[in-house]
Amino acid sequence: MRIGLFRLLKLFFASLFLQSSWSFHSMQSLGFLVIAMMGVDQKKQEFLQQHSRTFFNTHPYMAGFIIGAMLNAYEKEHSLDDLKKHIMVSQSAFASFGDTLFWQTIRPALLAIAIITGVKYGVIGVIIFLLFYNLIHIYFRFYGFTTGYKIGWDVIYILKDKKLQWMQRIFESIGAFSIGLMPIILEKEVNLIFLIPLSGIFLILLWKRLAPILILTFVFILIIINLILL
Amino acid sequence: MVILLTLIGALILLDKYAVGEFGLSQPIVSGAIIGALCGDVQVGIFVGALFQLVFLANLPIGKDVPPDAQAAGIAGCGSYFLLKSINQNEPNLMIVFLVGILVSVIGNYLDIIVRRINEGPFYRFLRDNKKLYICHFSGIVMAFLRGVFLFLPIFLLVSIIRFPFSAAAFNKDFLLIVIFALGIANGIYLYLKRQSFYFLVIGAICALVYFVF
Numbered sequence: 001m002r003i004g005l006f007r008l009l010k011l012f013f014a015s016l017f018l019q020s021s022w023s024f025h026s027m028q029s030l031g032f033l034v035i036a037m038m039g040v041d042q043k044k045q046e047f048l049q050q051h052s053r054t055f056f057n058t059h060p061y062m063a064g065f066i067i068g069a070m071l072n073a074y075e076k077e078h079s080l081d082d083l084k085k086h087i088m089v090s091q092s093a094f095a096s097f098g099d100t101l102f103w104q105t106i107r108p109a110l111l112a113i114a115i116i117t118g119v120k121y122g123v124i125g126v127i128i129f130l131l132f133y134n135l136i137h138i139y140f141r142f143y144g145f146t147t148g149y150k151i152g153w154d155v156i157y158i159l160k161d162k163k164l165q166w167m168q169r170i171f172e173s174i175g176a177f178s179i180g181l182m183p184i185i186l187e188k189e190v191n192l193i194f195l196i197p198l199s200g201i202f203l204i205l206l207w208k209r210l211a212p213i214l215i216l217t218f219v220f221i222l223i224i225i226n227l228i229l230l
Numbered sequence: 231m232v233i234l235l236t237l238i239g240a241l242i243l244l245d246k247y248a249v250g251e252f253g254l255s256q257p258i259v260s261g262a263i264i265g266a267l268c269g270d271v272q273v274g275i276f277v278g279a280l281f282q283l284v285f286l287a288n289l290p291i292g293k294d295v296p297p298d299a300q301a302a303g304i305a306g307c308g309s310y311f312l313l314k315s316i317n318q319n320e321p322n323l324m325i326v327f328l329v330g331i332l333v334s335v336i337g338n339y340l341d342i343i344v345r346r347i348n349e350g351p352f353y354r355f356l357r358d359n360k361k362l363y364i365c366h367f368s369g370i371v372m373a374f375l376r377g378v379f380l381f382l383p384i385f386l387l388v389s390i391i392r393f394p395f396s397a398a399a400f401n402k403d404f405l406l407i408v409i410f411a412l413g414i415a416n417g418i419y420l421y422l423k424r425q426s427f428y429f430l431v432i433g434a435i436c437a438l439v440y441f442v443f
Contacts, residue, residue, distance in 0.1 A: 019247040021369030023348035030352060030366040037362070049359045060251055107253070108286055108420050114258050115282055115413075118275045126262040126275060133253045169425060176426035179417030180433020184440045185279075186410060192441075194407050195414070202415030206287065212297050216284075216331050219408055223324065226404045 003068070003149045010038040011067065011145050012138075018060050027057035032067070039071045048074075054084050058091040059098025061137045061144075066090050068148020069155045076152075086153045097159050105168050106136060109175030116178060119185045198222075231315060232385040238267065239304040240377025246300045248373035257281035257303025264304065268311035277307045277323075280406075281330050283413025287420050298337025301380055306330030308381065309388045316389060323405055329388060337380055344376045 003011075018031035032054075037045050058066060066087060073083055110129050118125025148155045158164070183195065205215050242263060245255040253259060258278040265274015285299030309329040313321035351365035421430060 016250045017248075017367070017370070019251075020249065020373070021348050021351055021366045022247060023345050023352055025349045026352040030355060030362065030369075033362060034366050049362060060247070104420060107256075108417070111256060111258065111282055111286065112417060115279045118258055118262070119279050122275065123262055123266075123271050126259050129256070130253060130259065137251070172421055172423065172426040173429040175417065176421035176429040177433040179414060179421060180430040180435075181437050182410065182414055182417065182433075183437045186406065192407070194404075195411055198408060198411030199414045199418070202412050203418055206415055206419040212288065213335060215412070216297075216334075219284075219412065220331075222408055223405060 003071075003146055007039060008142065008145055011035060011064070012141055014038040015060075015064060015067075015141055015145075018063055027055065028060075028063070029054065029056045032056035032063070035063070035067050036070060039067065040074065044074075054087055056087065056091060058095040059102065061102055061140045062094040062098035064141050064144025065094055065148040065155045065158065066144075068145040069151070069153050070148075072149050072152040090153070090156050093156055093159060097164075101164070101168055102137065105171045105175065107133065109171045109178060112175055112178035112182065116181060116185060231312060232382070232389055234267075235264070235308040235312065235385050236378055236381040238264065239301075239308055239381040240374050242304055243300060243377040243380075244370065244373055246298075246373075248370050255300035255304070257285065257299060257306070260300065260304045261307040264307040264311065268315075270311075273310070274307050277310050277326060278303050280323075280327070280409050281306050283409055283416065284331075285334070286413055286416035296338070297334040298341060299334060301337035301377075302330040302334035305333035305381060305384050308385055312385060312388050327405065327409075329384060333380065333384055336384075337376075340376050340380055344372050347372055 014035040014037075018028055018035060021030040022028060033049065036048060040048055069090070070083060070087060073086065110133050114125045114129035116125070117128060147158060183192065186192065186195075201218075202215065205218065239260075242255050242260045244250075245252055254263070256278075257280075258275060261274040261276075261278020261281070262271055263274070265271040265278075268274070281299065281303040285297070285302065288296045288299045306326050306329060310321050310323075310326045313325065348369050351368050355362055355365040418430065
């Protein structure tokens with residue numbers, strides 16, 4: 001089964017607005033329905049509007065996998081209960097994987113590179129970040145729709161793909177290397193004596209899962225102490 | 231300049247989750263954009279990078295709404311250039327940092343309010359399913375208004391209030407060390423796993439070599 005270029009582009013464009021109406025109660029439900037409407041013909045849209053008011057929340061870049069599979073099942077006239085059951089299962093699996101891959105690994109790794117290259121060499125760092133980050137997530141959006149539509153609900157097994165696990169490992173390594181390299185941004189004249197103990201203290205606070213606002217308060221206390229001592 | 235910065239800031243902030251999520255709202259990118267508009271990209275990137283380091287491990291996982299790093303970056307960079315245009319000399323980085331942190335906290339609360347307001351259009355859609363597109367895209371208007379309500383008062387205050395701190399009484403290097411320490415801690419927190427630990431050590435050795443030679 002192939003999705004067709006025009007329909008794929010419509011789905012991709014709609015997917016950019018998945019979270020526009022995000023709310024605590026319905027989460028991405030309206031966005032999900034808007035994207036699904038782009039994937040079916042005029043006659044089926046009204047039916048879909050009335051019967052697909054399902055709760056939906058997943059990682060925004062991974063939503064294509066689920067929506068593609070849903071369109072496949074919809075065209076094969078699976079029952080609505082069956083559709084809802086599969087959506088419920090796959091949305092949490094893709095959400096968890098997407099959060100780890102994008103928010104926790106790829107984005108911070110590319111941002112760390114952008115910080116180093118941006119501060120050292122200017123706008124090139126920002127361009128590198130935008131180029132690679134967008135290439136990856138746009139690829140995932142397209143790949144999600146096409147693969148989901150092609151293989152249906154088996155798309156969930158894609159999460160076990162070794163290539164994805166390798167991708168995660170590569171970006172973890174890049175991120176870790178960049179973090180180790182981070183001090184080179186500071187000028188050589190800057191006294192680095194406090195850098196290691198302060199990093200250690202902040203790391204302990206992060207590991208203790210202290211609220212971000214308390215960590216920021218600690219930063220202010222440090223700065224005020226420094227101002228008083230001056 | 232206040233109005234211009236507010237509108238640009240609110241537009242960039244749409245990228246946080248309402249439209250696209252292309253990474254344009256990340257502090258280092260928004261810093262570069264605001265810097266380019268205000269005539270100094272390099273400084274914009276530097277100020278943006280500082281906020282990026284502070285919020286590097288700020289993860290929007292599941293229902294969690296963390297402090298608004300994107301708004302902090304925009305407000306910090308905007309305030310920097312606003313203060314520079316008023317005083318005609320290098321602004322106090324401490325004030326810029328304070329403004330950014332304050333905005334990250336207020337932005338977080340506004341974000342929660344907007345997400346609650348968005349429940350209204352959802353229930354309207356449940357009553358009348360022909361209004362799907364209006365109900366959904368009204369969220370973009372709400373997200374834009376959130377940016378306007380967040381940045382306009384902050385930029386107005388920054389442009390009106392005369393700050394008592396003099397640049398001479400403030401140790402800029404210490405603030406940088408604290409921010410970098412927080413950034414490195416954020417990074418280690420994200421990547422400290424057995425398989426990536428060696429890469430962290432290799433990176434640190436490279437940095438050490440750079441400082442020695």
